[in-house]
Amino acid sequence: MTDPQTEVLILTQDFDPTVDPVVRSLNAKGARVVRLDLSYFPHRLSFTSSDFGDEFQVLRHRDGEIDREMDLGALAGVWYRRPTSFDFGTEMSRAEQEFSRYEALIGVGGILRSTDCLWMNRPDLDAVADLKPYQLTLAKRTGLRTPRTLLTNDPDQVAGLLEREDGKVVYKSLSGGVIHYPGAFPSGLFTTVIGDEARDHLGRVRHTTCQFQEYIEKAYEVRLTVIGNTYFPVVVDSQSNATTEVDWRADTEMAYGDYRPLPDQVVKQTQALLDELGIVYAAVDFIVTPDGEYVFLEANPNGQFMWMQNDLGLPMSDRIADVLMKGERFRRGDVEQVGY
Template identity: 25%
Template sequence: MTSEYEENVNSIIENLESRGYEWQRINSEKTSYKNGISIDFNSNEVSLNGTNLNSVGAVYCRKWGRFGLNKWQSAVAQYRDETAPTDFAISDTKHIYRYLKYALNDRFWLNRLDNFDDYINRLIQMAEAKRVGFKIPNSIVTQSYDELTNFYSENDGNIITKVTGQIPASLQSMCYTTKVEEDFLELASSDLPNCPTLFQSYVDKKYEIRSTVVGDKIFSAIIDSQSHDLDLVKFDWRYANADTAIYPVELPDKVNTKILNLMKSLKLDFGAIDLILTHDDEYYFLEVNPEGQWGWIEVETGLQITNEIVEKLVYEDQKRST
């Protein structure tokens, strides 16, 4: 289950095919017109493009919920002023595909939909990370201008803001981690009451670390954002558009243990965890993305993340059939 634009999934499919395994891909943008779902309640069979899903042993849920019609259908619907039928088709299709979660509930999922929905929230993630022993930046969520200015002063004017959960892809570049400057405070005096907002102390970094977790395997890489020429990259490496030095690193056992304990507490079998290593060699937790990208990490480091995902899916599929 994925998006049609996911190159990472193409790598998984190529790996599966090289091993002789069958697969079915659901692109949620095309669920309303191209996937050929069939549900027979007399025989309790669910099929997709003619393939009986009773034979499925493992499900990889890369992305979910961006349902839609194709562009031509959407354009025709708007031209004919048929947005209501279009919206109905998308809405009902979403519910029908949600049945797959029920029908395949006894299979292995990487990750389960319910767990993904519950634990994409960064506030829950921070609370759980703190519980398992990670340090987290000083953090508040507030709609109060006075609370914000007090927090700003307490942290010597060195704070950032960021979103607390999943956002539309079209808005992602607008929602990277941002340093709070004086002009931001001026805007916040009128705008902050309209939306509770997360603020954190800025933690000075030696490196950023991306740890991609597949089951009980951890693939970690240093992202050397602090050596980049662009100041924005020092606050969020994504501003560099991947133009940042990246290389593999083996984390201390105690840090890896915290990572696995966190994933267990969040009920996630896959996730991309962002950490900070300070100049005092302290590890701070930032967030875990259950949909985190990993292809670019493989290209730069040679870490075999795709292969481990396939190994996990194949293992769970074979375990069910024995």
Template identity: 35%
Template structure:
């Protein structure tokens, strides 16, 4: 009997969602090698040879408990890996070392020919730009709230005046502290009076507020769609998970088709979509997270999301 080829799982140390997928793979007797790039050194080593007669890429990834032949990798689940920061080094040395890991370890994995990527990190990165998402959503026929990305204060004030109820969103979530306290960027209301010259420092995203009845989180994994309606009464439901009720729903066929087309446009095999449903029952695009969280939704609804990922990684 041929031994199962292993799945590489790249993620941080504490990742309950990855644990759920690994449990599904274990049930199928599929070997798993889990690693985190931040462990590079004695806890993680990588080696690869090029220009030999063996294969275009031949090498190994070794952790404290596993050793994997890179030519046998079946799939790579690029979940929530953390790159090393090297805080013990000077700033210049740390930047240099971090770049070598990204382009060394990352480059070796990207060079592999054959594994199924869920998702390839370069594809994730390309899909992570909100302006590109908004344009894609409109092209594939989804309703997109009027949105302005600008660092021009006058244009921002004009947009808010025209649309009345407007929210501000970050263009990308980034770890941030103010006076030593972690700060998260929520979707928050903004008025024209709040716009000052500091807007010029960087582009901002302003969006007309949807008169929503509820939010909808949709997970797609390998063509399987799981849609959950989230009733919270909050502008940004992420502020208080305890305030929600969850309902499994079926999306209109044209919405399903559009979401699959969006993933295909960005070359992704999985993704988490945030939609809003208004009081007329119409669906509005909000955003795509190429590697969004979904584990808590499986726990709340019983949807077999982790099994869908295991199917995708072993197909």
């Protein structure tokens, strides 16, 4: 039985059902779990670091009539999942709130960064790992094939690409493609093959950075969930449905293929990529061509996984709990691939 005093901090928003099974697994393994959102700061949440007299770093959370306290120096692990930002209320002016926000970013961020424990993933590393063009650069350095890519807000560059390129070209958002319109549900912007009509709207490229890539023929796709040194490669049979041929997110019904472990070389290259990014958790997407070549698309440092755990019975929550309870900084090592 694991030491019952093992303490784990989870930082995420109030509604995050992905966290619930992990909390249950941590509790079953004897850990003490504190789950918080950073929006509780500063009214219901405080952070203190002091070396006047006895040195200590402590977190206190007031939840109704209950006060909870956590010794940040005793943490085994922190899961930085999807917290929302600090909430300073309406008591201060906008200028005062901006000042307080920057002070809190430096203060709270500095206190949490000083903890000598495992982070999945540290927010500063998450921020860099989320830079998709940087991922592609690193992936190419490891030897992984990546799609040929144009990043630009210059319409003339796109016009030139469409004139030169004989094959299909796709537009793919850099940030996940979720658009929040006021008063409506968030809508998704899926990867799309560019047609002739794009030439009539090239001026819109000027508005922001746009990503255009070569279209790569697929036999199937792989969604790889990396939890520490455990790999969960899931085959996505995207080509069996016309709706999902270009982007498998376009249909709510997922078509899975038979389990296929990653080739050793792809594992080594992926490990090298994640080592450069410094992250413990990632959701990595690959295309597998009809010739069997793996093509790296992207690595999401905070990608969803619960739908695969539920559909395929994969022990992902348990592995996350194990990593968080380990009580030491993560070290990349031999990979275990888990099938279904």
